[in-house]
Amino acid sequence: MSSSSLNKIMTLLSCLILLGCSQVLALDNFASGFDLPEDATYVGSETCLDCHEEVGDLYAHTPHSVELAPMVPGGQADACEACHGPGSIHSEEEDIDTIINVDMMRAMDSSQKDAMCLQCHTENHVGWAGGPHQGSEISCSDCHADLVHFEVQAKPAADFRNESEFCIQCHTSEVGDFRMPFRHRVLEDQISCNDCHDPHNGFPTDTWNGINDTCLKCHTEMAGPFVFEHDGVQSEDCTVCHKPHGSTHDKMLVTDGNTLCLQCHYESEFNSDENWTLARVPHGGMLGTEGRCYDCHNEIHGSNVAPSFRDQ
Ligand code: HEC
Ligand code: HEC
Ligand code: HEC
Ligand code: HEC
Ligand code: HEC
Ligand code: HEC
Ligand code: HEC
Ligand code: HEC
Ligand code: HEC
Ligand code: HEC
Known part of the structure; x- marks a missing residue:
């Protein structure tokens, strides 16, 4: 047993006997993790x-x-005591x-670093636990210098031209994607990382699909509902077909041409059958040219006209 939990038990015992516990046991949660x-x-x-005026000044504008x-x-x-714990004895x-001193904090x-901030920031950070930065080596203060x-x-964000x-x-390795020929124009500041990512929370999970909802905020025309829904869109992430940051393929597709569709629509007969039958429809004559699947099936996100997602 650690000396601090032993301390707490001793405290509990002594306060049960002396009935003076309300003061003694009333450490806030964060502070109770330290040996004070x-x-x-x-x-x-x-x-x-009185003694740390210069630290106080650093917070004055916040x-x-x-x-x-x-x-x-x-x-x-x-304020100070929220992070440093009860200071009556230290002040004397x-x-x-x-x-709660520097050594304890660096350890x-x-x-624990997150908990230091989350003791007050409970409301907007309900999704922190499922978010992209929880558990990584960075915590709240790293972004809020x-x-x-x-x-x-x-x-901090205020030191940069944009978010x-x-x-x-930190995310230098993402930059290459945003320089690709087909991309979201993040580097040009037309859209921001934060339009898709919340640094504090993961993608929403309560609806159709968290990632899709994020995309459909802007790309409303893909939302449907359509008379003929494409299961390849409706039951999947947009990212099955699109790279969200950028791609070498037109329309930010993950891969070009027929391979895109054949990741799901591959049929065993496809290669052997002279007619290249797809879903019982012979495509032999149609695929001979350089045609891509979505040149013909061009309402690929869903259609109100045809079950084959063709507008004619
Ligand atoms: C949000 C949490 C937080 C608040 C609020 C906070 N501190 Fe700190 N403080 C820290 C942490 C963490 C460290 C240790 C940082 C390090 O050096 O790694 C620290 C270090 C210190 C130090 C030693 C290093 C130095 O800068 O001299 C002093 C003294 C101190 N704090 C006093 C204060 C006082 C006084 C206040 C109120 C005006 C205050 N702190 C508010 C978290 C906080
Ligand atoms: C009467 C003066 C006095 C008051 C009041 C006081 N401190 Fe200090 N504090 C000091 C001195 C002196 C030191 C440096 C001690 C040393 O270096 O040995 C110190 C050091 C610290 C440190 C740094 C410990 C470290 O690891 O270097 C922290 C954190 C701190 N004080 C926080 C607080 C907080 C929070 C309060 C208010 C609850 C507070 N102090 C009130 C005099 C004071
Ligand atoms: C003692 C409670 C408390 C602690 C501890 C605390 N905060 Fe805050 N914080 C507040 C309050 C109150 C506000 C103002 C209302 C709001 O925005 O929620 C605030 C505002 C903020 C803001 C918005 C600033 C702005 O200009 O709008 C950020 C960012 C923030 N805190 C980050 C942090 C970080 C990071 C930590 C830990 C290092 C932390 N807070 C610890 C109480 C706290
Ligand atoms: C201080 C450095 C730092 C800053 C600033 C930062 N991040 Fe991160 N981010 C990390 C680290 C560390 C991870 C953990 C995973 C990793 O190493 O990529 C991470 C993870 C992520 C992930 C999850 C990655 C995965 O593989 O699932 C996303 C998404 C993300 N960050 C987005 C952002 C966004 C958006 C911003 C700006 C608002 C941002 N980050 C700012 C350091 C940072
Ligand atoms: C990866 C970087 C990153 C991390 C980690 C991070 N934040 Fe933020 N936070 C931001 C950015 C960017 C904003 C947008 C405002 C700005 O420009 O500072 C923001 C805004 C805020 C705000 C004000 C807006 C709001 O949502 O209410 C608060 C409060 C806040 N953060 C607290 C926290 C707390 C608490 C943590 C840790 C649980 C944390 N942040 C972790 C980057 C980060
Ligand atoms: C158009 C929306 C969008 C924008 C803008 C965006 N992202 Fe992403 N990002 C995503 C999606 C969607 C994923 C994939 C998530 C998944 O598959 O779980 C992702 C994944 C990531 C990852 C995980 C690693 C990877 O490459 O798969 C990191 C890190 C990341 N984004 C950081 C950033 C940063 C930093 C920015 C801004 C410079 C940014 N993102 C801008 C949507 C976006
Ligand atoms: C089954 C694969 C597939 C899925 C899943 C998919 N898309 Fe597409 N998307 C495509 C193809 C193929 C194109 C290119 C169509 C063309 O060039 O005619 C495209 C084009 C687009 C375009 C450009 C439209 C234009 O007119 O230039 C946007 C925006 C888009 N998709 C958004 C989304 C969003 C948002 C989602 C998720 C809800 C999504 N897509 C899911 C295959 C898909
Ligand atoms: C904040 C609004 C916004 C969000 C969120 C968003 N986009 Fe976009 N998207 C745009 C804009 C604006 C363009 C036009 C880019 C340009 O031409 O500069 C675009 C273009 C596209 C294109 C067509 C690229 C081309 O080459 O023509 C595709 C595909 C696309 N987005 C998919 C997605 C996907 C998938 C998501 C979700 C991961 C998403 N978008 C989230 C605003 C958004
Ligand atoms: C993620 C898997 C997936 C991808 C990728 C995909 N689809 Fe689909 N598609 C389906 C599913 C599932 C159905 C529902 C019918 C079925 O079970 O065969 C479907 C239905 C169709 C239909 C209607 C067929 C029918 O029998 O009703 C057409 C046409 C179609 N897809 C074309 C395409 C094209 C063109 C592409 C490439 C742009 C594509 N699909 C990419 C999964 C996918
Ligand atoms: C030259 C135009 C063309 C090309 C290219 C094409 N198709 Fe078709 N596809 C059709 C036509 C025409 C039909 C018959 C249904 C109709 O008339 O709409 C059809 C039917 C289908 C069906 C069955 C639809 C249903 O309603 O049962 C699927 C699945 C399909 N195609 C997938 C693909 C895939 C995957 C590719 C790419 C490998 C592709 N098609 C390429 C024109 C084309």
């Missing part, structure tokens, strides 16, 4: 400024300033072992 003096209490972050005193919902800590003794894993007083990995450049500082 049992009788430390929250003094209010105004007190910290919603985390001591003046605005943001509180941990349902807890007792505000000026001892670094009586506060935090990424989920302008709102904290310590060194982090990345520069995409902010993301690219």
Whole structure:
């Protein structure tokens, strides 16, 4: 058993006996993960400024300033004490072992670092656990350097011309895709990473398909409903046929021509049968030329005219 959990049990016992527990046990969740003096209490972050004015100044322009005193919902800590724990004893003794200090904080894993922020930011980050950055080596502060007083990995969004450049500082390997001949014009700032990705949340999962819903926000004409739906679209991600960032193939297709369709419409007879029968329709005469499947089946996302997705 770690010394801190032993401490907590001792505290519990002593407070059951002495009935003085309301103060002693009332550590906020985040702070309770650290080894702090049992009788430390929250003094209010105004007190910290007596000795740490320069840190206070770094927060003055933010919603985390001591003046605005943001509180941990349902807890007792505000501003500095939300992250550093109850500071009554430290404020008297000026001892670094009586506060959540730099060494303790540098030892935090990424989920503890996230928890430090999430103790207050509960509402907009409900999807954080399923999102792209949870569990990675970066946490909240790494992207929000302008709102904290310590060194982090990345520069904040405000330092860049647009949000995409902010993301690219780490995601350099995505840049090549956005230089391809057929692409979403992210580098030209016509669309942003954040139009498709929420850095805090994964794709929505509550409807048809999270990725498709993201695409259909802009490409409404593909949404249907159609009289004749294409199961290859309706029951799949757009990404079965399209590369979302960019592609060397026209219309950002994953692959060109017939291979695209044959990933699903391959039939055993297709190669051997002279008529190249597809779904009982002989295509021999039709595929002889350079025609691609979707030159004829051109309402490929669904049709109100024909079950074969042809407009004539
Ligand atoms: C009466 C002055 C005083 C007050 C009030 C005070 N501190 Fe400190 N604090 C100090 C001194 C002095 C040090 C440096 C101690 C050392 O380096 O040995 C320190 C160090 C720290 C450290 C750094 C520990 C480290 O690892 O280097 C943190 C974090 C800290 N204080 C937070 C707070 C917070 C939060 C409050 C308000 C709850 C607060 N302090 C109130 C005097 C004060
Ligand atoms: C959002 C969480 C958070 C808030 C709010 C916060 N701190 Fe810190 N603080 C940290 C972390 C994390 C570190 C250690 C960073 C590192 O060096 O790795 C730190 C380090 C420190 C240090 C030691 C390094 C230094 O810069 O001198 C002091 C002192 C300190 N904080 C005081 C304060 C005071 C005073 C406030 C309120 C005005 C405050 N902190 C608000 C998270 C926070
Ligand atoms: C003590 C509670 C508390 C803690 C801890 C806290 N925040 Fe906040 N934060 C707030 C409040 C209150 C606001 C203002 C209202 C809002 O935007 O939700 C805010 C606003 C923000 C904003 C919006 C800034 C703006 O200009 O609109 C960001 C980004 C943010 N916090 C990031 C963080 C990060 C990153 C951490 C951890 C390093 C953190 N917060 C820790 C309470 C907190
Ligand atoms: C990969 C980078 C990244 C990470 C990690 C990240 N954020 Fe953000 N966050 C952003 C960007 C970009 C914005 C858009 C606003 C801006 O330009 O700063 C934003 C906006 C916000 C806002 C204000 C808008 C809103 O949604 O209410 C808050 C609050 C916030 N983040 C808190 C957090 C917290 C808490 C965490 C950790 C759980 C976190 N962020 C992790 C990049 C990030
Ligand atoms: C501080 C560096 C950093 C910044 C800034 C950053 N990311 Fe990330 N991102 C990472 C890391 C690290 C991972 C974990 C997986 C990896 O290594 O690619 C990740 C993962 C992702 C993933 C999931 C990748 C996968 O393989 O599933 C997406 C999507 C993503 N980030 C989008 C964004 C967007 C959008 C932004 C801008 C709002 C952004 N990131 C900003 C570092 C960053
Ligand atoms: C048009 C929408 C869209 C835009 C704009 C966009 N993405 Fe993506 N991104 C996606 C989709 C969809 C996926 C695939 C997700 C899946 O298959 O799970 C993806 C995947 C990723 C991945 C995972 C690795 C990979 O390549 O498959 C990363 C990292 C990523 N995007 C980062 C970014 C960054 C950074 C930007 C901006 C520079 C950006 N994305 C812009 C839609 C987009
Ligand atoms: C079964 C493969 C397939 C799937 C799945 C698919 N598409 Fe397509 N899409 C195509 C083909 C093939 C083209 C090119 C048609 C052409 O050139 O006539 C295309 C073209 C497009 C175009 C360009 C239209 C134009 O007129 O230039 C957009 C936008 C598009 N698709 C969006 C989507 C979206 C959004 C989804 C998901 C809801 C999706 N696609 C799913 C095959 C598919
Ligand atoms: C924020 C709006 C937006 C979102 C979200 C979006 N797109 Fe687009 N998309 C565009 C715009 C604008 C263009 C036109 C690009 C251009 O020509 O510069 C485009 C073009 C396309 C094209 C045609 C490219 C060509 O070569 O003609 C395809 C295919 C496409 N998007 C698929 C998708 C898919 C798949 C998704 C989801 C992963 C998606 N889009 C999400 C705005 C969006
Ligand atoms: C992800 C798999 C998938 C891809 C890729 C795909 N389809 Fe389909 N397609 C289906 C399914 C499933 C059906 C439903 C009929 C069936 O079971 O054969 C269907 C139906 C059709 C039909 C109507 C056939 C009928 O019997 O009603 C046509 C025509 C068609 N697809 C053409 C295409 C073309 C052209 C492409 C390439 C642009 C394509 N499909 C790509 C899965 C796919
Ligand atoms: C030159 C035009 C043309 C080309 C190219 C073509 N088809 Fe067809 N396809 C047709 C015609 C015509 C029919 C018969 C149904 C109709 O009249 O609409 C048909 C029927 C189908 C059907 C059955 C539809 C149904 O309603 O039962 C499928 C599946 C199909 N094609 C898939 C493909 C695939 C996959 C490719 C590419 C390998 C392809 N087609 C290329 C013209 C074409």
